[in-house]
Amino acid sequence: MAFDLFLYIADLIEKKYNKYFMHHSSADDYLLYFPHPPASTLSQWLEESNRITRHILENIPAADHIVPQLHILNPPLWEFGHLTWFHEFWVHRGGQVSNPSFMVDADHLFNSSEIAHEDRWSTPMPSLDSLLEYNLNVISSTQELLCKPIDNKAAYFIQPSIFHQDMHNEAFAYMWQTMGRPMPFLPLSDRSLSNENKQTWIHFPESSLEADSHQGSGFIFDNEKWAHTINAPSFDISSSPVTNAEYLTYLESASNLSQLEPAAPPKHWKKEDGLWFERFFDEWLPLDPLSAVRHINYFDAQHYCKVNGLRLPNEHELTILISQKSTAWQPSHLWEWTSSPFSPFPGFSPDPCTDYSLPWFNGKYQVLKGGSLYTPDRLKRAAFRNFYQPNRSDHFCGFRTCLL
Ligand SMILES: [Fe+2]
Structure with missing residues (x-):
């Protein structure tokens, strides 16, 4: 009954679209995230994302089913169960624990808000075969749904489930990078930088602009709500990311070496016989001077800026840059740090997956923009935070x- 009522309301919203904008309650904001892609596109995205996940899991050597218990890692079998659980919970169980799961005890095992991080190592997990079967059952059910047109509500819940899976696929990639394992899946973007363009400073004059996402502009995450006017003072931003060569010059500069605690080389760099190498997954490669320097934390990026008389862009400035279709700037194929702490915009209210943003508005996170080689294009919207x-x-x- 409640579900029928929901469909009726969703239908009404689509018909009375403009009028509804003025009267909606924030709890139902997600019903404003249309137009959605057609079912055929969602089906294709889901197939792509799940193919990568299954490929990763089917190729993990048994010895790597257990990874070191670090706060930056998750046991692969837990992560696989968790992303399948998330999808099932929101797409097939209406976000209600009272609706049964295909997997016994799924809520207890795989709800990341319920199972403490350290318990993910000590709690016995189902076998890989049963997790593969669980995944097959859940994803096949969604693919069946997507064989025909779907309503607004279903289209909404399928998207965060796919994007969440995309994020976990990327997390698998950087977990394998951390552990020095082979690349778990091929890059999703062309990794070559266009090196023909020399580094320049791109000037943006002072402007008043609408930052972030509008109602009716398609799927968004709750932390993008809502578009609001900001005054952006003029700024000059680099057309290129900081490169390995620039970072090395900084590391070896007198101004860095004279510091009480000089900056250390990035993770995964080593110097042998006077030459620098960088590990990429399980391969040590000569350091490419023109590639964007990676695996730099926010504090080290800030330190680089301070020593060089520069600053990090804030999130609006970086959004303005990456919104330009121009070839005048070069993507880094990395998530780029901004000077903006992760905080809510005016008009924020949590969407049904309440733990996506709300718990993290605590001043302990920084916003990054862009996307890595392992981020699919569908997550590389300029407004994505x-x-x-x-x-x-x-x-x-x-x-x-x-520039300062
Ligand atoms: Fe997750």
């Missing part, structure tokens, strides 16, 4: 600078 703790550098992150 990623966020990590500033001391982390295990994910694929880098930075670019602004």
Whole structure:
């Protein structure tokens, strides 16, 4: 009955679209996230994302089913069960624990808000075969749904489930990078930088602009609500990310070496016989001077800026840059740090997956923009706000600078 009522309301919203904008309650904001992609596109996205996940899991050597108990890692079998559980919970169980799962005890085992991080190592997990079967059951059910047109509500819940899976696929990639294991899946973007363009400073004059996402502009995450006017003073931002060569020059500079605690080389660098190498997954490669420097944490990026008389862009400045379709700037294929702490915009209210943003508005996270080689295009919207703790550098992150 409640579900029928929901469909009726969703239908009404689509018909009375403009009028509804003025009267909706914030708890139902997610019903404003349309137009959605057609079912065929969602089906394709889900197939792509799940193919990668299953490929990763089917190729993990048994010895790697257990990974070191670090706060930046998760046991792979737990992560696989968790992303399948998330999808099932929101797409097939209406976000209600009272609706049964395909897997016994799934809520207890795989709800990341319920099972403490350290318990993910000590709690016995189902076998890989049963998790593969659980995943097959859940994803096949969604693919069946997507064989025909779907309503607004279903289209909404399928998207965060796919994007959440995309994020966990990327987390698998940087977990394997941390552990020096082979690349778990091929990059999703072309990794070559266009090196023909020399580094320049791109000037943006002072402007008043609408930051973030509008109602009716398709799927968004709750932390993008809502578009609001900001006054952006003029700024000059680098067309290129900071490169390995620039970072090395900084590391070896007198101004860095004279510091009480000079900056250390990034994770996964080593010097042998006077030459620098960088580990990428399980391969040591000569350091490419023109590639964007990666695995730099926020504090090290800030330190680089300070020593060089520069600053990090804030999230609005970086959004303005990456919104330009121009070829005048170069992507880093990394998540780029901004000077903006992760905080709510005016008009924020949590969406049904309440733990996506709300618990992290605590001043302990910084916003990153962009996307890595392991981020699918569907998550690389300019308005998308990623966020990590500033001391982390295990994910694929880098930075670019602004003039003071
Ligand atoms: Fe998750």
